[in-house]
Amino acid sequence: MEEYKYVDEYIIKKVQQGNAGLFEQVVKKYQKRIFSMGMMFFRNPDDASDYVQEVFIKTFNNIQTYRGQSKFYYWLIRVAYNHGINMVKGMKRAESLVDTLVVDGDISPEESQLKKDIFSALQHAVDDLPEKYRICIDLYFFYGCPYHEITAMTGFPVNTVKSHVFRAKQLLRDALKGSVAEEYHEM
Amino acid sequence: MKCEQAMEQYLRADNDAYLPLALRIHLRMCGKCRKEAAAMRWALEMLRKEELHSAYGDISGSVMDAVRNSGNSYGRTMPLRNWVSGEVIIIASIFLVQFSDDRHWLNNFFGSNLEVPLYIVLGVLVTVYSALFVVSRLEEFKEKVVKWQNRQG
Numbered sequence: 001m002e003e004y005k006y007v008d009e010y011i012i013k014k015v016q017q018g019n020a021g022l023f024e025q026v027v028k029k030y031q032k033r034i035f036s037m038g039m040m041f042f043r044n045p046d047d048a049s050d051y052v053q054e055v056f057i058k059t060f061n062n063i064q065t066y067r068g069q070s071k072f073y074y075w076l077i078r079v080a081y082n083h084g085i086n087m088v089k090g091m092k093r094a095e096s097l098v099d100t101l102v103v104d105g106d107i108s109p110e111e112s113q114l115k116k117d118i119f120s121a122l123q124h125a126v127d128d129l130p131e132k133y134r135i136c137i138d139l140y141f142f143y144g145c146p147y148h149e150i151t152a153m154t155g156f157p158v159n160t161v162k163s164h165v166f167r168a169k170q171l172l173r174d175a176l177k178g179s180v181a182e183e184y185h186e187m
Numbered sequence: 188m189k190c191e192q193a194m195e196q197y198l199r200a201d202n203d204a205y206l207p208l209a210l211r212i213h214l215r216m217c218g219k220c221r222k223e224a225a226a227m228r229w230a231l232e233m234l235r236k237e238e239l240h241s242a243y244g245d246i247s248g249s250v251m252d253a254v255r256n257s258g259n260s261y262g263r264t265m266p267l268r269n270w271v272s273g274e275v276i277i278i279a280s281i282f283l284v285q286f287s288d289d290r291h292w293l294n295n296f297f298g299s300n301l302e303v304p305l306y307i308v309l310g311v312l313v314t315v316y317s318a319l320f321v322v323s324r325l326e327e328f329k330e331k332v333v334k335w336q337n338r339q340g
Contacts, residue, residue, distance in 0.1 A: 020254065020255070021251075023251070023254060024247050024250075024251050027247040027250045027251065027254075028245065028247045031245070031246060031247060031250070049246060052246060052250065053246065053249065053250050053253055056250045056253075056254065057250070057253050057254055057257050060254045060257065061257060115233070118230050118233070118234070122234075140202065141231065141234045141235070142234055142235065142237065143235075144202050144203070144235045145202065146201045146202045146203065146204070147201050147202075162199070166198055166199055169198040169227070170198060172227065172230055173194070173198060173223065173227060176223070176226040176227060176230060177223070
């Protein structure tokens with residue numbers, strides 16, 4: 001993974017002060033994540049690419065409103081999520097990222113099996129959820145958002161978010177029980 | 188703390204949340220729970236780093252072009268008050284310099300030949316300063332002119 005020299009909040013402060021060129025670091029760092037969100041909303045790479053561009057332009061145009069009260073990354077995800085939701089209003093439901101997971105061929109058979117089990121556990125968790133709550137799983141597991149950020153973005157009650165994530169984690173725990181992950185990744 | 192209770196508490200913890208002391212002690216003491224927690228942490232880390240849609244290329248160049256063309260530069264502009272203060276200081280200096288001892292010394296040394304080049308230099312200074320002021324606020328002046336024209340028309 002590419003290394004980035006400065007922390008996001010420092011870069012954003014500099015961008016707010018007029019160093020627009022540094023914004024490229026933010027774009028490079030998060031474009032794939034935002035593209036994934038675009039795929040979740042539009043399910044085709046061309047629309048997702050346009051979406052990435054629009055999200056970053058919107059972020060740049062509103063950068064002065066970022067006050068540093070939460071991590072910049074969560075703020076960016078919130079901008080991206082709201083933009084996606086506004087664009088797909090009235091369209092088909094957004095696809096969960098879990099539906100798009102594929103196990104990479106460049107890893108050992110054990111790790112490959114482990115990933116398959118993890119993905120299938122998440123798939124199971126997502127399948128059990130009503131469509132509108134599936135985004136909670138994506139935002140928690142793939143975007144690393146904490147409960148209160150998911151609540152702020154989606155408007156779902158925090159306890160609803162917590163219970164859906166907890167259920168998914170239980171399924172994940174069952175999938176991991178007795179797996180090689182327990183042997184290899186001890187504290 | 189019992190193992191099931193500990194693991195439930197572990198699973199209920201938020202992303203990057205600080206684990207309660209009792210739970211951390213339990214995880215230190217209990218090998219089984221420690222293994223389970225480590226595996227869970229690994230899985231969550233792996234999912235967060237998962238390369239979703241890895242075929243996607245770098246579009247930062249086109250994004251930055253669009254950002255530059257969006258017209259929001261957030262460039263630092265000097266406040267109007269500072270510009271005016273600078274102008275007042277320059278003009279005040281032009282008037283006050285004739286009362287200074289140095290000016291008298293220069294006049295005695297060079298005679299009246301100094302007057303013209305000195306005022307040319309000061310004039311150029313004021314012109315350059317004013318030009319910089321106008322150029323740095325060109326958009327603002329343009330808007331004001333357009334508004335004034337609309338009011339007239």
